[in-house]
Amino acid sequence: MAHYDLIVLGTGGIGSAALFHAASRGLKCLGLDRFPPAHDRGSSHGESRLIRLSYFEHPDYVPLLRRSYELWDALDPALLTRSGIFYAGPTDSEIIRGVLASAREHGLGVDIVDPADFPHYAVPEGHTALFEADAGWLPVETCILTHLARAADAGAEHRWGESVTAWQEVGDSVQVSTDAGDYSADALVICGGAWSGELMAGLGLPLTVTRKHLHWFQCEDDRYQSGFFIELPHGQFYGFPAGDGRLKLAEHSSGEPICDPLNASRDQDPEDDARIEDFVARHLPGVSSTRLEHGSCFYTMTPDSDFIVDRYPGSERVTFAAGLSGHGFKLAPALGELLVDLATGSDTPFDTRFISLERFAA
Secondary structure (H helix, E strand, C coil): CEEEEEEEECCCHHHHHHHHHHHHCCCCEEEEECCCCCCCCCCCCCCCEEECCCCCCCHHHHHHHHHHHHHHHHHCCCCCECCCEEEEECCCCHHHHHHHHHHHHHCCCEEEECHHHCCCCCCCCCCEEEEECCCEEECHHHHHHHHHHHHHHCCCEEEECCCEEEEEEECCEEEEEECCEEEEEEEEEECCHHHHHHHCHHHCCCCEEEEEEEEEEECCCCCCCCEEEEEECCEEEEECCCECCEEEEEECCCCEECCCCCCCCCCCCHHHHHHHHHHHHHHCCCCCCCEEEEEEEEEEECCCCCCEEEECCCCCCEEEEECCCCCCHHHHHHHHHHHHHHHHCCCCCCCCHHHCHHHHCC
16 A cells, blocks of 8 residues: 555645645655546636635635735746736625725725726715725636646646545554555545535535536626626625636625535526626626626535634544635635645644634534
């Protein structure tokens, strides 16, 4: 049985980063995945992901985000495009309150702006608008492939097309079985995405997998050069800078719960289509009504929409990230680094109690 210093289960957004960080420390590493690199069967695909310091979800993410900015730039300075982000919503909305709270606590560069200066967004009267220049976007598949390539350069092995059937701690090591063979390691990192509940069935993790739709619309309007996040009474919508005559956008809220991510439908949903078409017609006056492409991905949600990143209960050598709730990719390098720190007993400078499993202990 081949033995490694560390094995990573799942090499998508977070797992690819963990594999890179482990290998770059000189550890003998193996990454396992049932799907090929940068696949479209999980959460980390679809051309692009937003990245922003002004985090409305929770201000305690900001130190991890700052570290992620450093690590993305160190991995490849061409990956992170700082195009800025436009926010809009009612003054007391989750987005506006949360962005301003993070900005105050961490001294972030967020400006209150006049919506009239951004006429390509039709913002309802009375809504507050904000702009963060340091925000931007990441090419998601390229980021994963870069992490995996750099991991391989540092000596990591990567096997795809193998499905994990079981894992267990045996003495001072962890044994992993796949449909192609068995492996062992001193430490294990689990990044199972929508399959986290299955890979850690003994924990009874409070996770719900939802299918989200991605849309690309025709857009020749060169004013759409930043990302955007707009909260309306009926939902939260986000989008990306336009390029090559197309603009990507989606609804962050809503979603269809699914039981089997392996066989979930990839088809368009008429209700989602109607919601996104209405949003384009009412709030993006420079974007055509012509849809060019449709895709889908998974959000693996926790009850409070915050991550679970922790050691496996009772273990000092098994760590995991789960329930990233649709906003984890931007933090991939920092989370990958953190998971390796926890799995190898290294110190971490971050206070991660707010994303610990312990908060669900009751």
